[in-house]
Amino acid sequence: MKKALDKNYLLVSLVSFSFLVFEFLLSKELMFLYGMEVSFWVIPLIMGGFSLGSAMIKVKPLNKISLEEFILSYVIITVFSLLLLVKLPIYEFHKSYFYNVFKLMLILIWPFITLGLYFGRVYSEDKNLGKVFLYNGLGLTLGALYCGKIYKFLGWPGGIFFIVFLLLIFLVLFDRRRWVFYISGVLFLMLVYKLDLLKTNLSYKFGFSFFAKDGEIIITRYSELVRTDVVKVGKIYRIFNDGGSPTRIVRISHPSKLYEIDKNELQEIPFCFGEFPRVLIIGSGGGNDVYLCLMAGAENIKAIELNPVIIQLMKNEFRDYSGNIYFHPKVEIINKEGRDYIRQTKEKFDLILLKGTDTNTSFSSFYPFTLEAYLYTKEALKQYWDILSDNGCLVIMRSIPISGSGEKRGFLQMLQLYMSAKSLNLKDNCIIMKRNVATEDNLELIRYTFFLFKNKMEGEFNVNDEILYLPERVFKIEEMRDEYLKRYNVNLLRDDCPAVYNFEKWQKKLPYILKLICIVVFPAIILLILGKVNFRKVVFYLSLGIGYIALELNLMGKLLLFLGHPVYSLQIILSSFLLFGGCGGYWALHHKINLKKYIFLLVFFNILSIFTCNWLYTINIPSQILKNILVFSLIAPLGFFSVVPFSQSLSKEEKRYIMYALDGMGTVVGTILIGFIQTYLGFSSGFIFIGFIYFLAILVV
Template sequence: MMQKFLLIAASFVSLFLELSLIRWVPAHVFSVAFFSNVILIASFLGLGLGFLLSEKKLEMFHTFPLCLLIFIIVILLLENIQITLPSNAQVWIWSYYQGNRLYAPPFKISIIGILAIIFSLIVLLFIPLGQKIGKLMAGFSPLYGYTLNILGSLFGVICFGVFSFFNTPAFIWFFVAGFLAVLILYKERIFVAALFIVALATIIIGASERDILWSPYYSIELLRKEDRSISVYVNQLFHQKAVNFDKDLNANNKYGFLYKWFNPGRALIIGSGTGNDVWVALKAGAEHIDAVEIDPVILNLGKKEHPQMPYNSDKVTVFTDDARSFMHKASGPYDMIIYGTLDSHATLSVTSSIRLDNYVYTHEALQEAQRLLSAEGVVVLLFSVPTDWMSARLIDTVKSVFGNKETRYVFTDSYLFNLMIFAGPGLTNALSERPDFSRILSMPSAKSAVEIPHDDWPYLYLEKRGIPKLYFITLLMLIGISITAIFTLSPLKGGKVNLFFLLLGGAFLLLETKSVTTLSLLFGSTWIVNAVVFSAILFLALAANWMVMKMRFKGTAWFFLALSLSLIISYFFPITSLLRLGFFSKVAIASLLAGLPIFFAAIIFAITFKSTKHVSHALGSNLLGAVLGGFLEYGSMAFGLKALYIAALACYLFAWFYLNKKLAQ
């Protein structure tokens, strides 16, 4: 019984700590938030290498508490480094605005060097944990041990989801992970020392983060000004400002510009933040406002501390939701839809390089906005545009939906935002009735070389289709570190890496990533959707294990065939057609499309894993395959998200061919 608890506890720590680092490291190391899947890949690599080393007599887990403490100290020290980004990166990262950082450290290191340091440290941190899980699993039959491993991982996801719901501070995350890790050492002589180290690590984090608020998406710091305005910084970077309109004449004029020409009537504000757009719309005479904001902490800040307290009005209804998700459900009509400088500083999911706001600025998303407009309605998009190609992309995306006749734009000074795009039937009337307004605005150019984002390629911040230079160089560096680590700790010539399970691992991560992005498109890019999806995937794996343990399947051929067919169907299925369905119909069809491939893949893994002779080698290889899948995910920047299905199918077919060849031998 105790061995079961220890295995579940170690598995809990592995996934819980992984999720904690993905949230915590970007709060202290500038720009890492835009590379969060690098942390995921590093943890998989460390766990995989640990599994491959689990047959070694040397007990590495004794070093885990000390490794955790050293890791925490190094990350906190890296907060004093100014991260530099190459000028020709071919991708926009908001930290290019160095002047918008909360403080400017004196030392400089390139982002590629920083990522190499963090990647290596996380790999080293997770190796002892992976070895311990491998050693504990050796005491059980392969499939039963794997089931306990999944169960512990599921508890880790649920627990972190609960902590996210209550916006708990980071020191609690590390206390929980560290304390459980120490419990695993309860019989060891180092138990007391390990307990002291974990307590010290928790105190260090708590003391260093006294002024940090934690939302489900960011670390948040506030800078209060003498005029009672509040600057909001997320992951150390300026995000937005709660403006005191009684004192800030420039902001008054800038936000109020659009209301000189349009009556807000019934308004929808997407990305309402601390409430600036809400206040100005109320002041302009809005009869009713639906305000949508994804981050509950930022929304709560606006409710309690915005100088004008706009959310207290009876005319305002607040929704804590993803913008795209709300538009799926909204019925309208709205006289005005305002995109309130909606720019994210985080990725949509731990497995994906898509950013949180990418699905808001696609052709299909603006079609939904068009559907919600009244006969005289107008869409107003506000944005702080950093490059010419991004302004061209936003303007052309709006034009692709509303046409040249109903699209205009104007550039302003850089304070808070520098681009306003107007579109919709109400614009045509305003232009004809107000010639002075027409003279201020510009008409979109007839042609543009910039690609328009679609739901299958939603990369607003990429200069062009393809893997940008910054990511490409980073990938080469990380692949080099990974190969070096694998050959050093687990020589391929020793036959320790199992190609079959490696392919399954790579394909499964690609499936997982595509499932998260698909369901985020359908139900919203919120942390709740992510938590539910990851929990559901682990539940499917548990169900597959239970079926394989209870039933005697003779082979995997039929399941490989079913998996292949389900992937082909998912590839060709027009997923956006589900957006028009009711909630329960959408849930049912989406669950089948996303769930069936994962379920069949989990059954294939369970059948083959059940009979494996080298458990640690198989599971270690599977995790190394997940590392491969993490690298392949970047290919969606070039080929689109649906291409992940093709890559996963290729891995599974190769695995099937390899398995048949081995069985024939």
């Protein structure tokens, strides 16, 4: 009997591990196929399948299916759902955004419903609930620690096959009564893998439609952050991050001719205003900016690149093609996040260059901001200013396709930078220009350039550039600012709210948010009626679910900049929160506790997080290990106390599966609401919202 129980708990850990890895891999594939925003809304909705599955465990004939059969069903349903995702033209651009998100949800929700059936059965029937919480927490923690590494080494769909094979092999070893079915499942997966059926059909990938039309993917590699593709278009090679943010690989046929150039042609960088021997490039990509700076006479170039795969490509496969640009004696390539490097460096630079530093992707589907969001905030502008030399210059350039809303988006981004400069009393030191350009492969772009000079500007402007702002003169950015502020959301970007690409007014997005919440709340109302659940219990468990996921996601966003790398935010914060959450769930079932007291403690630690997180940004810790340990320790009590009330309450319920379903619905609603609050109000407001939600739980306990 003990051996059987140990097997069941081990299976709980393995299923939890596979779930978190599956959610991460699926979110990255959705980002690649349809963009970050679609992934952000689809993933929380399909996770609502957990709640639906848990609520249906008493429905015939589902109540007669064994736990092992649920897992086998999960494997098969997962593969079929993903086949539909990568092979069918699901996203229809002529339809509404809400329609497409709902359509994706209907296709991808079934694996999560199956997992909900499994966990609903486990949480409602297992007598040792504390062990379930503990093993569940351990599995989720391992998933948080290794999901990035699985993505890096196995990619898509290799990572998917890895986690489902693990589950099937476990079933073959420990449930030999149904070994024929499990072996059949293994053979089915081997057939799908051999035929490469889960390979993405790029004819439905809209991210390549402009920059890589008629192109051919020749290299695909993965890091812990993004999928990186090299696409050949004619004689040009472009690198894509998660299917977007292209960077052209520089081609240098004769490295000996590196410095033969007329500086008057380099209007996209400010060498017409003077000499800049010491240069910092944030987002070196395919080496074009490095090449331009070398041609203009730079003597010392620090090139920051976040994506390690791009560095490997430039140093290996494209070393000769790029003329060894990444090995040039005047160039130092640094694999780091830009703000993290700036905070730690003691050097001064004559030029800081951010030229199209975009990723258009995120480290998680639950994080509503792009990886580069912190590079354009008010605090970032102040840090750039501090490390500029006396005659230094900051250049931020955005090149956007002319088609669609490109011109509007580019202007709004420049307006945000202008507002930051104005708030720092630096607007008299900046120039903003616009220019229509054509690339060598005939792509038409609009190029917006933001200059920030440390001292008085001297030089002439190119006649092809339209000046949007110049000190002491009124140009378009001043004339159009009030009009744009009425029509669009153009908030001052702060580290506490780095919504760099969010220009939609909250009034326009709110109806869409409410529609999504209604999709989730409607099943809760059905449960309330059919399950005859007390209204106070519905509010209590929904509040716990909302507060738990909102706290987790808010911490991930708030501490990302301090940790210095998105991977650490995912691994350190999430693993600490989940590990100590599992421990809290186990501990609560072995001690008598006062629910109100522990929820009050949770509210206290949550509000304390506002001051703690802000304090962390005032200290400089050069050691990454020490930063990781510090954050891991600070998050531990929050993770611990966040699960204690739920664990203690659930153990006393007769209909655990319904309460578990309500908590799951709360996590979906919490994900949507905290993303909305982070985008329009910021992380500090997110902590206040979380405190209010937990206070609501205290009122109905």
